[in-house]
Amino acid sequence: MADDLRKGLEGVLVAESGLSSIDGDAGRLIYRGYSIETLAENASYEEVLYLLWHGELPTVDELEAFTASLNDERAVSDDVLATMERLADAGEEPMAALRTAVSMFSATEPEVDADHEDLEATLRKGRRITAKIPTALAAFERYRLGEAPVDPHPELGLAANFLYMLSGEEPDDVAAETFDQALILHADHGLNASTFAAMVIGSTMADIYGAVTGGVAALSGPLHGGANQDVMEVLIEIDESGKDPLEWVEEATASGRRIPGFGHRVYDVKDPRAKILQRRSEELAETGNSKWYDITTTIETYLSEEKGLVEKGIAPNVDFYSGSVYYQLGIPIDTYTPIFAMSRAGGWIAHVLEYQEDNRLIRPRARYTGPEGKEFVPLEKR
């Protein structure tokens, strides 16, 4: 058994964790014992961050202090802003810009010399990263549009403040709440590839800035964080085709085209996060344009019922509804994955902290399949 190849590490247990648990058969996700539905309905993203990092939901006083400490750390340095402006001018991808921004945050870290094993210091650094990501990302978006960045709004929560820094206008309550819910839903999800990348980096006792930078890098991959953009691009394609959505999806599947936003390695049934976002999409449709909600539900019904995907364990995942929700909130499509990163940073930091508490360097092995005993031939005789 020890010599079995475990490619992709599917099913391999690499750590114990009290952070989140996924029941892929039941379609259930919990954070520290609370169902994701309960948290999305009743808590704020800040409360969920506190829960993930500290193990318990905060009291009123704890939440006030925690929120204040996050708000205090929102500003990013002129160096970060200057680099975001340069990268925007150079046409850099938003996820690559965010990766660079997070990497640069360490340059102004006041506790740079803290002992790597001082996990309280790591937690404070993680809080700074989480507070600064929305500011750097919004600044990059503004620079891309040729506009000046908007300073953080001291009275707004993390979700509402991001929408404010993006547009320069305070979002209405529905938009702010919807976005806050989306952040809660994406905050943690077991040892997904980006979380695991952050843990592998963290297992060298590297700085948390490096671990989160690696998380952003992993999340940018099309097999991981990129699918919510793909879904929205398909929805727009359907809309622009002028066809009835049902007709479009019939034709697309007949021609063998894969529809993004379906299927997940962990879930065999509908992703619980998709259900919640579907309801938000429906609510946004009621007050605005119902087009996107109608297209998504038509596709879901067709694929699930007509094509029998549900019986094959292929059901809508979180990306299937998040795309249209973000679109309805007016967020640029190529910012969807960075928003995922903004939220998941909370999970990355929580997992690195948890792992480093009882750290063991993560160093697997490869089975060597190359040649042995090769004779060196000097360059001129090759």
Added chain:
Amino acid sequence: MADDLRKGLEGVLVAESGLSSIDGDAGRLIYRGYSIETLAENASYEEVLYLLWHGELPTVDELEAFTASLNDERAVSDDVLATMERLADAGEEPMAALRTAVSMFSATEPEVDADHEDLEATLRKGRRITAKIPTALAAFERYRLGEAPVDPHPELGLAANFLYMLSGEEPDDVAAETFDQALILHADHGLNASTFAAMVIGSTMADIYGAVTGGVAALSGPLHGGANQDVMEVLIEIDESGKDPLEWVEEATASGRRIPGFGHRVYDVKDPRAKILQRRSEELAETGNSKWYDITTTIETYLSEEKGLVEKGIAPNVDFYSGSVYYQLGIPIDTYTPIFAMSRAGGWIAHVLEYQEDNRLIRPRARYTGPEGKEFVPLEKR
């Protein structure tokens, strides 16, 4: 067995690889079938890069074309230089600055829109990264000293050119050869933590820029790439103590102090790379100051013979001799780990390419140890 916890993934086979093989009992390391001793003695770092990336040592023509293509890509953008200058002024750590530099390289990538599955494009991107790392790192070092960066020297190989860009002066043959050997010795080493971090990121089909950025982040950790600096700091401490090295090490071990540069998860005997670097250190001592060589050999002999560490499987690792070699080459101590990254980037890129050829998303599991079924208490009642 499937539910066994494999913390640290020690001994877990996550991939097949034809790149490098380590025999920890025999103290043997091979790259694609060639012993590390043979390559260090006879090949250049460029030949080893070609070997790792293409599977065979290059012919004269292939090496010429390959070297030219690397040299063509050495320049970094003004944006990267400006950010390096800002980070130097802000007192950023060299490994963090390098992480940011690599992350920024993607902004000028001419094939940014290449299909993620086009591994030939990924290889070309990898070549660009490898060519640019020495330039960005040397520029950062120059800015820290308040000096202007030195443009790459078109006639010098990668190793000699780095030393040239660092000091502004062409290195002598011994220095250039020694540094080239050090780069060869550090280029690959199975699935160490930074290589594995790069693979996890690459397994999402993320951009190779992100994978190498993650590799730099992981290598910066004190449990991974930082030990060669620690060794040199101890050697300087011994020198400055004015004590006889033997007396110093007797006292230090008697007081329970751990001497860095000894022991490795994979090797039970002396690291073959340490043996080669020890010889280089001896050669440098013959033409210059023998102090550092004398101190290291005194420590090694004492720990191995008097303290019996060798019998316990704790022997000098690559870091034990690389520190003093770099010091003798006049390289600043906190640049040792970035130099490790400069070399290991070749291995990271090779492993990501090899893994992506038959890719499978790396997503392990954690055993959930947290609570279940927690009742949500509203904020004001907590």
